[in-house]
Amino acid sequence: NAGVTQTPKFQVLKTGQSMTLQCAQDMNHNSMYWYRQDPGMGLRLIYYSASEGTTDKGEVPNGYNVSRLNKREFSLRLESAAPSQTSVYFCASSEWDSDEKLFFGSGTQLSVL
Amino acid sequence: RKEVEQDPGPFNVPEGATVAFNCTYSNSASQSFFWYRQDCRKEPKLLMSVYSSGNEDGRFTAQLNRASQYISLLIRDSKLSDSATYLCAGGSQGNLIFGKGTKLSVKP
Numbered sequence: 396n397a398g399v400t401q402t403p404k405f406q407v408l409k410t411g412q413s414m415t416l417q418c419a420q421d422m423n424h425n426s427m428y429w430y431r432q433d434p435g436m437g438l439r440l441i442y443y444s445a446s447e448g449t450t451d452k453g454e455v456p457n458g459y460n461v462s463r464l465n466k467r468e469f470s471l472r473l474e475s476a477a478p479s480q481t482s483v484y485f486c487a488s489s490e491w492d493s494d495e496k497l498f499f500g501s502g503t504q505l506s507v508l
Numbered sequence: 509r510k511e512v513e514q515d516p517g518p519f520n521v522p523e524g525a526t527v528a529f530n531c532t533y534s535n536s537a538s539q540s541f542f543w544y545r546q547d548c549r550k551e552p553k554l555l556m557s558v559y560s561s562g563n564e565d566g567r568f569t570a571q572l573n574r575a576s577q578y579i580s581l582l583i584r585d586s587k588l589s590d591s592a593t594y595l596c597a598g599g600s601q602g603n604l605i606f607g608k609g610t611k612l613s614v615k616p
Contacts, residue, residue, distance in 0.1 A: 397536050415608075426602065428604075430606075435608065437606050437607060438552070438607065440603065440604075440605075441600050445601070445602050451602065453603070475586075485551055485552070486559035495542075495599070495601060495604055496542065496554055496557065497552075497597075498554070499551035500551060
């Protein structure tokens with residue numbers, strides 16, 4: 396049972412380039428999330444999807460777009476990467492109806508030069 | 509922004525010690541609370557949920573005080589393997605806010 400799988404694990408971009416971070420979960424969870432984690436800032440919510448077909452902004456959505464492709468997959472897109480988006484990105488999933496336990500993927504280390 | 513605050517530490521303790529972490533939250537509407545453990549360069553992993561009645565899992569005890577808006581984690585008989593960063597989290601459906609983490613280092 397893989398849980399939450401993120402790809403890629405590492406990525407280096409130049410300013411202005413675009414990329415998509417992929418996330419898939421096999422726990423049949425309704426809700427999926429994208430967080431970023433920066434030193435001294437903790438985990439901050441970028442976007443979340445309560446269920447298939449819905450997405451909502453979190454605390455720091457600017458510069459990002461998301462797609463809930465189906466119940467399993469939730470992707471995060473950077474259209475024009477900026478150095479301020481250098482961070483570690485975590486995807487997570489949970490059951491909406493229960494007490495919101497989050498299960499995280501292993502993370503993507505992104506550097507924007 | 510609804511805040512979750514915790515002491516960043518580090519807490520340096522000897523093996524066998526008892527250590528306690530506290531975390532305060534500002535959103536009184538928060539319904540769910542958790543403690544996560546995060547090892548260096550790894551993803552956060554759920555340690556335990558936190559309930560008003562208090563809950564225990566082996567050497568770990570978590571407590572929620574809604575009146576004072578804080579949650580706590582007590583680790584008894586610390587092991588070297590307990591060294592990690594501990595994140596508290598609180599919120600409601602679709603919006604779980606994390607603290608910045610408390611670093612614990614257990615020494616021989």
